[in-house]
Amino acid sequence: MASAVINYRRDGEIAVLTVDHPPVNALSRDVRSGLLEAIRQAEEDAAVRAVVIRCAGRTFIAGADVSEFDLPPQEPHLPELTQAIENACKPVVAALHGTALGGGFEIALASHYRVATVAAKVGLPEVKLGVIPGAGGTQRLPRLVGVPDALRMIVGGESITAKQAFEIGAVDEVVDGDLETAAIAAARRLIGPGVSPRRTGSLPVAPVAAAVFDDARNAARARQRHLQAPLVAIDAIAAACELPLEEGLRRERELFLERRASPQAAALRNAFLGQSEVAKVPGLSEVPARDIARVAVLGGGTMGGGIAICFANAGIPVVLKEVDATALERGVATIRKNYQASVARGTLSEDEMHRRLELIRPTLAWQDVADVDLIVEAVFEDMAVKREVFEQLDAIARPGAILATNTSYLDVAEIASCTRRPQDVVGMHFFSPANVMRLLENVRTERTAPEVLATVMKLGRKLGKIAVLVGGCDGFVGNRMLAQRTREAWFLLEEGALPQQVDAALVDFGFPMGPFAVGDLAGLDIGWRNRKARAHLRKPGVRDCDLLDQVCELGRLGQKTGAGWYRYEPGNRTPIPDVAIEELIVAHSQRKGIVRRVIDDREIVERCVFSMINEGAKILAEGVAARPVDVDMVWLNGYGFPSWRGGPLFYADQLGLQEVLAATENYCRQFGPDFWTPASLLRELVAKGQTFYQRTVLPA
Known part of the structure; x- marks a missing residue:
């Protein structure tokens, strides 16, 4: 038989x-x-x-x-x-x-x-x-x-x-x-x-x-x-x-x-199956990918070094370029230290460490990146700096080379516009630490060639990443939604909460860490620098909170300085609530004329999570993300959203979009329309009795 x-x-x-x-x-x-x-x-x-x-x-x-x-x-x-x-x-x-x-x-x-x-x-x-x-x-x-x-x-x-x-x-x-x-x-x-x-x-x-x-x-x-x-x-x-x-x-x-x-099993299945689903990009299945035999990474800092490790781990030779010898030596030393730690843990052999290190070629010379198949730019998050870099790349990179930017927020289309080959420019947004985090947001522009998109999606899988194709906008999918949560977390502090209460409520919801503990871990200067760089985007008369500025101006930059939103004992990463921060927050509320009140955990979770869901609905309607699963995989694999909730949009579907809409409308009445106007898609789905995952028609 x-x-x-x-x-x-x-x-x-x-x-x-x-x-x-x-x-x-x-x-x-x-x-x-x-x-x-x-x-x-x-x-x-x-x-x-x-x-x-x-x-x-x-x-x-x-x-x-x-x-x-x-x-x-x-x-x-x-x-x-x-x-x-x-x-x-x-x-x-x-x-x-x-x-x-x-x-x-x-x-x-x-x-x-x-x-x-x-x-x-x-x-x-x-x-x-x-x-x-x-x-x-x-x-x-x-x-x-x-x-x-x-x-x-x-x-x-x-x-x-x-x-x-x-x-x-x-x-x-x-x-x-x-x-x-x-x-x-x-x-x-x-x-x-x-x-x-x-x-x-x-x-x-x-x-x-x-x-x-x-x-x-x-x-x-x-x-x-x-x-x-x-x-x-x-x-x-x-x-x-x-x-x-x-x-x-x-x-x-x-x-x-x-x-x-059970609902929990359904959510975990979505988290599991979504990892393969996001790789099946509509319209790209038959598009041939370009061969990527050699790559270059511009910038040997924390991000650039981590990206270089990703390629070396996948067996792809990589040129690591820096602007001066000191920065280059520091970057190579950090890479070596990272590999040595893996050897010490027993997860990597000494021979394999040397093999991977040999795949990374440090250089100061532009001509050493001229003949590679892909160049990933990982320099300072500043449009003027990136434009200058891409103008240089356009002049030296071989025809057909893919030029990728690792920007977290900036307009990839604008970066591409300073080249004569916008069809070859794409965003490859790695998450820090790049050699650990699984998410890769590949950012398309209207002019990016389909074979370039097919290539970076295929390459993401080769690197062991969960690659998600997204459209260009401020912050793309992940950081655009994160900005909503961050804003509400700051506003909650102004109105009566403290960092430890906000963090505890979101950990109880399922996040591994709360937003203030995460900020301390990453370094508050990162968000502060980004906030200052984006100050021109703030609209007059629209509510803003400068608590982060005040904390950083005190030299409290997080764990690396021993104090941020929390304080830290030497050699210990455990966040300890700090009376100095409580006094700073209370004084801030008084100066702004805000009467502090008792805020319950439900409001904390709703404002932090529903604001993201509402933004996710806008992202879907605009076509920045093609499918709900794309949004959910970004948040599950890059931002610690609990897998047993299936992702923000899957969670909204399970909770009931009517409940999400009702809460959003309530906060819109309470705080005004600047941030809480319900997404038109959310209203539309509730009116039709549909869910995010039942919506199959993509925007034109």
């Missing part, structure tokens, strides 16, 4: 079932049904005495088929397959290579023997998508490895190496040679005299004290705050200790289906 995705063949008395469903052998309906049919055929074949399940390609079954995530479950369901494997009267051996994750590892757990390559990894990462293992993982793994190790693997959702899996009993054999040969040999040993299949489900669960589960719940509440799935997974593992296998499997499935239908 053979199906489109399952190959069935015999090696003597061993049936070898090969899953061939690229790229990662995901558990689609065809894979499930094909494997189930093949197992049944092997059971009925008198010439077969044992079965090997293996996979073609670079990996064993790496999990569920993401294209089925939001579809109704289709038969055969995975529990039917895993139960058929475990109940088989002939031994079943799972041959694991690459990654055996989620349902793939559950198939292995249901098998009677597991052989893995040295490089293989196994895991049950379902909690990261807001669900729990639903095909026996929470019931079989505790029987194989014990409750403590099962809790660590399932509740944490992290994969482990084959060696680690062997040490705890999750796999039975680790091989350095040919996997299929080893798996077939194992199958032959299992059909020897007096040997019968070892069914995982028949093994007892080693008893543990109730405190083990209490400790696990307390740890999950502390480390995975806001997430519901880890706590449900603990309940499912506890059921393995309390119930016979059949009842435990039934309880696990009930919990799985409840979690699968």
